[in-house]
Amino acid sequence: MLAELLAALGPAGCLTGDRVAEAARSDASRSGQTLPLALLRPSSVAEVSAALEICHRHGQPVVPQGGMTGLAGGANPRSDDVALSLARFAGVEEIDPDAGTMLLRAGTVLERAQEVAAEAGFLLPIDLGARGSCQIGGNIATNAGGLRVIRHGMTRDNLLGIEAVLADGRVVSSLGRMVKNNTGYDLRHLFCGSEGSLGVITRAVIRLRPLPEARQTALCALSSYRAVLTLLDMARKTLTVSAFEAMWQDYFAFNQQIARLSLFANPPPFAVILEAEGAGLEPLLEQAFEAGVIDDALVAQSQTDARRFWEVREGHAMETALPGLINLDISLPVARLDDFAQACRAGLRARFPDAHVSFYGHVGDSNLHVAVALADNAEDGGHEVDRIAYDLVRGFGGSISAEHGIGTLKRDWLGHSRSPVELAVMRQIKAALDPKGILNPGKLLPA
Template sequence: MGDIIAALRLELGADQVLTGAEIGTRYRGDMSGTGTTLPLALIRPRAVAEIATALRLANEAGIAMVPQGGLTGLAGGANPGAGAIALSLERWSGVEEVDAQAGTMTVRAGTPLETAQEAAASAGFLLPLDLGSRGSAQVGGNVATNAGGNRVIRYGMARALVLGLEVVLADGTVLTNLNKMLKNNAGFDLKQLFIGSEGTLGIITRIVFRLRPLPRSTSTAFCAAPDYPSILELLRRAEGELGGPSAFEVMWPDFYRFVTAHPTTKSQPLPPDHGLYVLIEHQGNDAAADPERFETFLGGALEDGLIADAVIARNEKEVQDFWRVREGLALDTLPHLVNFDVSLPMGRIDDFAAACRQKLLARWPAGPESHAAFFGHIGDSNLHICVSVPYRAGEGMHDVDELVYATVRDFEGSVSAEHGIGTLKRDYLGHSRSPAEIAVMRRLKAALDPRGILNPGKVI
């Protein structure tokens, strides 16, 4: 172990290779709270050549290398473990170019998402990728986990926004294809191997994002609907009449009642006695006509009974109040909270929620200490579940995981919608992927990382 540390310090400089107490606690793991072990070392390179050198040396020594971005992940994907080296991309940061003619942006992997968004906006463009941790999450991690967020319904996952990548392979080979073209079928699209692979096949160092025009108007409404079929019809109408919403966030009553009653939320847009709630956001390009068009859409939905009530945000404060409800930060105050990020066929989401709730409350009977809250983007099949129950002796989070993921499997869904697999969902990957699919994943891993040094123990 001492040999690899000495080699890294010789090649990279002593200031870039930290060990022991020099590392601190931040680099032990991500926001899942499951990383508790100090890594063998932490390296913080400032250039792609240094990243390549570090990987080459680690590969030759057979030492695990675990890439780390903003450490905002929730699946344990950035946890290094005692015998591994953590490779932080935080010093490899910056927007290298905004190409206004191509409508693209080239960004270093360690750049915070919000920094990239602001640079795009300053040039008159929108970088559609957006999530709550935008201020600290790094774009390399976003792409490595194929991040989603609030605008997937209109713009797609991170995968849909990436035109080109630069990646360093396990042996230090730098694979550069900073493509700016939407159409490019010159052989295999190798970037797709690395998007969503969570650093197990290569370490992303540069990204070319496809940009969109900045919207000229944003209209936001909080609505109440009688039932789930009405929600689906409302979504279809929004797609047809508005050209598609930029956000369509659905909340079940258990979520809405708890969040709006909590003092941290300070907002209750509508009474708590409706069947479902939905936050709709529409971004358009006609600041004069779009608000009226949005109100006409909502008026038609009210007349036809698709929604029972609605309130439109008239200023930025009201927009923030609506989103504060949807963000559901009040749930973080619950004890023993277990969060889930799953996908289901859109037409079966409400049936899944009912079945999952029934199973949870049968195992841990309903009461003031039992909570099961459901909410999600829905238009992209994504459902979030927050569970807080009083565990009995011998029980714990694993028991909740088993119940929820078994129900996801029964409904032919995915155990991970946008948070990745990491370590926390690895045992349940077979609930959503066939043995043949997992075998192919392992063959790809063996081909690109034969010594198994890249983020070992994650995904597969």
């Protein structure tokens, strides 16, 4: 089989042994342990197709790999898997300014695609912190969310067309540039979020948007979650909101301190970054202040000011300050985020009295992140944290994964958010498209 793959892809497209880079071992969750049997690096759709046809004939498991920035272990190989990287199949093939669309290859790094869109006078509306490494194919395979969901939706909402290679090597091409296309089952949405389990995405058509007007940013102090929801409602009615990020007091206080900033000397119960395109932010803040919705607000006067607000929100310094940090990504009906936070804090503290527990999230998208760091001596901590949090998520009718996907790390909890019938239908779809089960086995669907 390896000889066939080598003949089909050439020496640069089929690496084995020492030639397989360490980076093929694990995604950004750092949960991968093993190098794959081989790393395939096809440079065309025809080569992806040839590689999959060979693997399919031999019953060889294949793990698609993008930029390896995933946080769910979805791209991690086992020792007898073949990894298939799209890195050599990159680049923007076409921008259609009339349709406002971009046709690009799956291996294109997101940031590069954003730059090409901007050079043509457009905004590529998908954006996330991993933009410098993640690939558009990976973004589609995980239906990535990120920073602009409140304004432009998830990756799925910006996807107009897709091309994918099936497990047996057949190429399914649905590269439509039209917004309206009601011609039967929508295959784009089948592959979007499928985490490499239904096909290898090779190309896509993304909908572009006009470049945004200048953004204004404010950091608001609020005394209750009800006030947070009222501010969100007011902002949505009067502004073009491009971010609405809430930090619970525990998260804001911790991150403000480690960032050595003093934005609010007394950390409020809730701090919200409100960002809007165009005018109108300051009048809205005045109105909210007069109505008693916000207690205080700082309006960024410069990019540096805005970056300071975001520095606290992004909390990059937490990784160093809290080794072994666990970051849960869940979603719930927006009105219940604080009820969940209170219950989750109480549940975790009861089991791990010395743990760091804090909450923040893209509240406008009903997405909550839970940051947990256990004391060194906590045994089997990770699993217990998952159990406490995901049991509560189930009780609140939420989702155990808002945007990071399932991979291996959440696979065994999928039944907390999906019914037995939903899981059975997913398995039927998987069996129809990949009857030999060679695509990313062991990921997404519980055994």
